[in-house]
Amino acid sequence: MNQQSDDNYLTTAEVARRLNVQPATIYAYVSRGQLTSVRARGKRGSLFAKEEVERLAGRKVEHPGVVERIETELTLLQNDELYYRGRPVRELATTSTVEQVAHLLWTGELAKQEPFPAPADQVELARSAIQVAPPTARMTDQLRIAVAVLGAGDALRFSLAPESVISAARRLIGVLVDSLPGETAQGSLGTRLWPKLSNEPPQPAVLDAALILLADHGLAVSTLAARVAASARSNLYSVVSAGLGALDGHYHGAATTLAYKFLDRALHDPVGALSDQLRSGEPLPGFGHRIYQQRDPRAEVLFELLPDSPVLQSVQAIVKEVPGFPNSDLALAAMMHAYGLRPDTGEALFAIARIIGWTAHALEEYAEPGLRFRAAGIYTGPPIT
Structure with a gap:
């Protein structure tokens, strides 16, 4: 490469300054195909075409509008199918570990992974924080407290x-699971969670699948x-806290609890419970979805x-009478009743599992322009005087 062509290229440090990002982010752009190195x-390091860098920089111009896509x-x-990085989740849920999917x-990369670590001192710190919560606190309340203290x-x-974010995420998930009240177990994440949720004989494979x-x-x-x-x-801890805050809304994370309570009534009289729910005018918990059209x-x-059980039979009786399809909330509710899991298990599983996804999205967002979400507010107040 001669001097004239060198003038058309920037070093990694120069690109980092131009884009106002860390050098590690530059290589994230490369791995995602946004930059070519x-x-x-006769020189060490990588070079990047100025034209390509400027094109990427053009996406970084601050604007007052909404990032819609x-x-x-x-x-x-x-x-009506779900894929993680192009792989069917149906397959991942029964052939991979939670750690592998994370x-x-x-x-x-889908490769063999060690269990999420849980350093004893951090588990003790989280447990001490959780003990401050009142007896009425749900597991998701305990998780929010623990995340803040661990951070x-x-x-x-x-x-x-x-690499720092991934290491922190692995540790955070392991510590959160082991710090929840209950006995501590070794094995898969589902095995470690089971004694926190139920006194019934362990069925960790079901929990592992649900988490995936x-x-x-x-x-x-x-x-x-x-x-x-x-x-x-x-x-990362603040990112997870933000996700947990939104998850706590009754339109989001609480949906599994509503399905659990509905199914609890339906176990004794499926048609009667369905009739009462329809009469109330409230939506039927555990059915339909905003995105899926025919199945979840x-x-x-x-x-x-x-397993085939009275719980599953009750679900089948309800499904026969409803034109829609059951979603994951009803499936989680059925799992909770079938295995005698705590009534707040669904929300806790949702929260712990989604930390994996929030971490993945945070890693993507760290490689994007900072502060790119800026909604355009439309003023509707009194006129200027």
């Missing part, structure tokens, strides 16, 4: 390098909240894993 003859390589919902979403205790939380199925679902409201936080360059693949996988 070349080697200079978010490019993501993570999750695809198409033809690594797939975070890095694009405050991590002096390196402000490192947004991908719930890990991500595109740009749901909690995921969007997490990405907005990541856009402000909030650390997550629900189908979970129902296939459940």
